[in-house]
Amino acid sequence: MKNAPKAKFAAYRKLLEKKADEVRRSMSAQKAAQVVSRLDVPSDEGDLSQQHHEEWIFLNRNTLDMKLLREVGDALHRIDTGSYGVCMECDEPISAKRLDAVPWARYCITCQEEIAARIAHGERVDEYQEADR
Numbered sequence: 001m002k003n004a005p006k007a008k009f010a011a012y013r014k015l016l017e018k019k020a021d022e023v024r025r026s027m028s029a030q031k032a033a034q035v036v037s038r039l040d041v042p043s044d045e046g047d048l049s050q051q052h053h054e055e056w057i058f059l060n061r062n063t064l065d066m067k068l069l070r071e072v073g074d075a076l077h078r079i080d081t082g083s084y085g086v087c088m089e090c091d092e093p094i095s096a097k098r099l100d101a102v103p104w105a106r107y108c109i110t111c112q113e114e115i116a117a118r119i120a121h122g123e124r125v126d127e128y129q130e131a132d133r
């Protein structure tokens with residue numbers, strides 16, 4: 001593809017693949033931990049709301065992981081299609097510094113901040129928020 005040879009992004013591909021692996025692993029570890037804690041908890045009525053709460057946290061966490069996994073997968077796909085490292089909003093290249101920090105970034109820092117501000121103002125955007133890690 002144009003001026004972005006895939007080799008240029010080989011290091012990011014590695015990072016992304018590693019990240020996807022990590023997320024998948026943490027997801028199954030959480031799942032296992034949840035099953036174990038379930039077996040441990042006596043089905044006392046008092047524990048029920050606590051259990052629901054934990055379940056909610058787990059689901060929430062899981063949703064974030066799913067989202068991150070999707071972002072990472074999308075980024076890998078963009079490497080394949082040659083659109084990786086280019087802001088999807090303004091078509092400017094995303095800085096290497098930013099890609100180093102967030103290899104699955106799809107917007108340059110300027111656009112990302114704009115989008116974040118729009119979300120903060122309650123505007124409904126086809127939202128994309130980077131997971132904070």
Ligand SMILES: [Zn+2]
Nearest residue numbers: 087090108111
């Ligand atoms: Zn941009």
